[in-house]
Amino acid sequence: MKSKIVSSLDAAVADIPDGARIMFGGFGGAGFPNNLIQALSRKGIKDITAISNNCGTREGELGIMFKNGQVRHVVCSFPGPHANYFQERFAKGDVTCELVPQGILCERMRAAAAGIFGFFTAVGVGTEVAIGKEERVIDGKRCILESPIHADFALIKAHKADELGNLTYRLAARNFNPIMAKAAKFTIAEVDEIVPVGAIPPENVITPAIFVHRIVQAKGLRFQG
Amino acid sequence: MKSKIVSSLDAAVADIPDGARIMFGGFGGAGFPNNLIQALSRKGIKDITAISNNCGTREGELGIMFKNGQVRHVVCSFPGPHANYFQERFAKGDVTCELVPQGILCERMRAAAAGIFGFFTAVGVGTEVAIGKEERVIDGKRCILESPIHADFALIKAHKADELGNLTYRLAARNFNPIMAKAAKFTIAEVDEIVPVGAIPPENVITPAIFVHRIVQAKGLRFQG
Amino acid sequence: MTEKTRLTREQIAQRAALELTDGAFVNLGWGIPNLIADYLPKNITVYFHSENGILGMGRRAKPGEEDYDLVDAMKVPVTLIPGASIFHQADAHLMSRGGHLDVAVLGGFQVSEKGDLANWKIPGSKGSGGIGGAMDIATGTKKLIVCMEHNTKEGTPKIVKQCSYPLTSLECVNTIVTDLAVIDVTPEGLVLREVAPGWTPEEVQQRTEARLILRGDVPQMKLA
Amino acid sequence: MTEKTRLTREQIAQRAALELTDGAFVNLGWGIPNLIADYLPKNITVYFHSENGILGMGRRAKPGEEDYDLVDAMKVPVTLIPGASIFHQADAHLMSRGGHLDVAVLGGFQVSEKGDLANWKIPGSKGSGGIGGAMDIATGTKKLIVCMEHNTKEGTPKIVKQCSYPLTSLECVNTIVTDLAVIDVTPEGLVLREVAPGWTPEEVQQRTEARLILRGDVPQMKLA
Numbered sequence A, B: 001m002k003s004k005i006v007s008s009l010d011a012a013v014a015d016i017p018d019g020a021r022i023m024f025g026g027f028g029g030a031g032f033p034n035n036l037i038q039a040l041s042r043k044g045i046k047d048i049t050a051i052s053n054n055c056g057t058r059e060g061e062l063g064i065m066f067k068n069g070q071v072r073h074v075v076c077s078f079p080g081p082h083a084n085y086f087q088e089r090f091a092k093g094d095v096t097c098e099l100v101p102q103g104i105l106c107e108r109m110r111a112a113a114a115g116i117f118g119f120f121t122a123v124g125v126g127t128e129v130a131i132g133k134e135e136r137v138i139d140g141k142r143c144i145l146e147s148p149i150h151a152d153f154a155l156i157k158a159h160k161a162d163e164l165g166n167l168t169y170r171l172a173a174r175n176f177n178p179i180m181a182k183a184a185k186f187t188i189a190e191v192d193e194i195v196p197v198g199a200i201p202p203e204n205v206i207t208p209a210i211f212v213h214r215i216v217q218a219k220g221l222r223f224q225g
Numbered sequence C, D: 001m002t003e004k005t006r007l008t009r010e011q012i013a014q015r016a017a018l019e020l021t022d023g024a025f026v027n028l029g030w031g032i033p034n035l036i037a038d039y040l041p042k043n044i045t046v047y048f049h050s051e052n053g054i055l056g057m058g059r060r061a062k063p064g065e066e067d068y069d070l071v072d073a074m075k076v077p078v079t080l081i082p083g084a085s086i087f088h089q090a091d092a093h094l095m096s097r098g099g100h101l102d103v104a105v106l107g108g109f110q111v112s113e114k115g116d117l118a119n120w121k122i123p124g125s126k127g128s129g130g131i132g133g134a135m136d137i138a139t140g141t142k143k144l145i146v147c148m149e150h151n152t153k154e155g156t157p158k159i160v161k162q163c164s165y166p167l168t169s170l171e172c173v174n175t176i177v178t179d180l181a182v183i184d185v186t187p188e189g190l191v192l193r194e195v196a197p198g199w200t201p202e203e204v205q206q207r208t209e210a211r212l213i214l215r216g217d218v219p220q221m222k223l224a
Helices: A009-013 A034-042 A063-067 A084-092 A102-114 A177-183 B009-013 B034-042 B063-067 B084-092 B102-114 B177-183 C009-017 C032-039 C089-097 C134-140 C201-206 D009-017 D032-039 D089-097 D134-140 D201-206
Strands: A021-024 A048-052 A071-076 A096-099 A116-121 A135-138 A141-146 A151-162 A184-195 A214-217 B021-024 B048-051 B071-076 B096-099 B116-121 B135-138 B141-146 B151-162 B184-195 B214-217 C025-028 C047-050 C054-060 C078-086 C103-107 C110-112 C143-147 C175-177 C181-186 C189-195 D025-028 D047-050 D054-060 D078-086 D103-107 D110-112 D143-147 D175-177 D181-186 D189-195
Touching: A009 A034, A009 A184, A009 A214, A021 A177, A034 A063, A034 A151, A034 A184, A063 A084, A071 A084, A102 A116, A102 A141, A102 A177, A102 C089, A102 D089, A102 D134, A116 B141, A141 B116, A151 A177, A177 A184, A177 D089, B009 B034, B009 B184, B009 B214, B021 B177, B034 B063, B034 B151, B034 B184, B063 B084, B071 B084, B102 B116, B102 B141, B102 B177, B102 C089, B102 C134, B102 D089, B151 B177, B177 B184, B177 C089, C009 C032, C009 C143, C009 C175, C025 C032, C032 C103, C032 C143, C047 C078, C047 C089, C089 C134, C103 C134, C189 C201, D009 D032, D009 D143, D009 D175, D025 D032, D032 D103, D032 D143, D047 D078, D047 D089, D089 D134, D103 D134, D189 D201
Parallel strands: A021 A048, A021 A151, A048 A071, A071 A096, A151 A184, A184 A214, B021 B048, B021 B151, B048 B071, B071 B096, B151 B184, B184 B214, C025 C047, C025 C103, C103 C143, C143 C175, D025 D047, D025 D103, D103 D143, D143 D175
Antiparallel strands: A116 A141, A116 B116, A135 A141, B116 B141, B135 B141, C047 C054, C054 C078, C175 C181, C181 C189, D047 D054, D054 D078, D175 D181, D181 D189
């Protein structure tokens, strides 16, 4: 079988085209595919739609992509207190932004992963989030209709990978990564360590190999908030 | 904190009332809470709605409940080739049955767990399953609206539990159990082994304690198909 | 009239096995599809999915090796290959319904010329019937292969203009492998790709209700 | 006019901590709520939930003990207590939105007499704003406590007839703990349960836009 492992970060992102819709894992400084983000920025990608909980920590995490003007649209829940490059681009109108409640962001990605074409939820009813969305009362509760969020690629960070693409995560660095791995058409994982096939006990696999298409080993890179 | 552990199977099911909606884990002979089912039947419960992938293997698994006429309605995907007591009751009209595609059965339970009030799926479109359901085209695809499946109780089978209610499962005995634990208002787990708090590594917990309300240790009981 | 020899169920499975590609994630249904694992080409690795929460199912367990917590969707004790993973049933069907499985091979009662599949209930049959995982798998999988006999025991065609049996899923079948032919469902209609050894396209068409499209010479079915 | 002394942020947290019960699964939001963990009654165990996928968060990590893969929703390195579990963010919010969390304590800009909460955006503020997990948590949790100052720095009431700030969730708040009072949201309206030491119900009402219901004598706020 063709190996999913590539030897360089640049090779890992080489075929991601301008204009792609890309999910980026990570939350609170943990679980960001920082090396892949750096490589993606380095290659000069343009006009991407970024789906991510937040919008970078100064130049760190997604920040570099905003600094360099490589993002056209963002779907996120909380840009974050240090997302200054995003805020500058947003103020200038270079970047548009759809704010989504965090759990609904997860759930809309999971819907894409699970072949769900839309779902009703009470979250967001009566708020700015509900604007333009179908509303109905179900079981006595006001609900709005939310749609799946699809992506061409997911860039994620995992702890261990075997050569087939089975993944584990460290502690709270798990966060959005397993959901994005499932939701995107093509998932690229940056990992701390590559282990032999069979080294991860089947019951402890968090992301099964079917969701992972490319793996690259990279030394951790972390940006303090 | 009040312990979730009870010392007998009969005590574990004592407060489940007649007419309750109950989810039962298990698939293909693995992961059935057989001891809890026996206790529930023994206590003479009546008129339950059973939500379960199948309807028993002769007297085994849910079979005893049908033999004794304790089930009024079933929501299932595949009654199974040896569900003779169910089929007898069904033929007589003692039991009604809603057949649900297996993945949609999981998904409707997960919707109940996740605060989702309904979802659109392409599964079942144009089939008997779609009868009476709202249909619309989304993203070029014909979809039907499915509703959450709630339950008062889930009876599940796990492998290890700590005293707080964190659970692990053995191999394919996992199946429906983690979803039902999340979906029901009150979850009772029959487990092989009770381990000290902290003995299950946090990253390996499959069902977090928040979803588990009562635990009873019981020696495995398995019915061959 | 004595009919010519048709392929056996094992031969249907053998032919269908050739449709699987290296590295594919594959679900096999009840009946003929379940025989396919025994006929995999030697040079490829395929990862079998089971809807009860297994990816990387291996061969059946040998006597004495059975672990009844490790069974496939037919309740048969199986083994795991290195790199296998275990998950719950909702994730197993997220894989099927969500379009992650590369191939599924299911049995069938009827397939229509549009690729509609009927495989879960015989009209007029007694009892409750049972759907199982087939609707999710048929609807979501990237490539769906149906393995079945070309005709019922009574000789009625199972490849039809429109299904009369209760449907499993609409426009879902990509390829049909029978004891007489390999047929692809295309936007233009059913294309006869191969015929069983000793059979002509005309003879296969006679035993098929839907019209079969011929594109040049139709070769014999490969069996290894 | 010199105002009487109000409770400090720490005292608000201290009072709110008394609302937590043994064995409860609890999410604490930004601001005052985040101080509550330091004031838990000694005789109870509470399991703290973090929306990035932790149940059973312990105290903050001490210097040298930090693991930046183990942070809370505010990005602060934390520890785990025995019996903690880790899961992905979708399951973390399944817990919040699905009604599994017993209590959430959030900060607030405004709470209406019906229990509507506004806590994510100040009207006219620059930039994109940010929602985070508050909408899911406010909408789904069994019991929602809001901790906030009773009035803005300018003295404007934050407990209002109708929220003028962008809403977080409708009819979601159960209890409000401020530097002046403890107030319960009931079907009849806002019930003044306790007042800060040295304050009268009338003085609290004067600083509240919504009408407060008094049910007999209103005791002083407990602080331990």
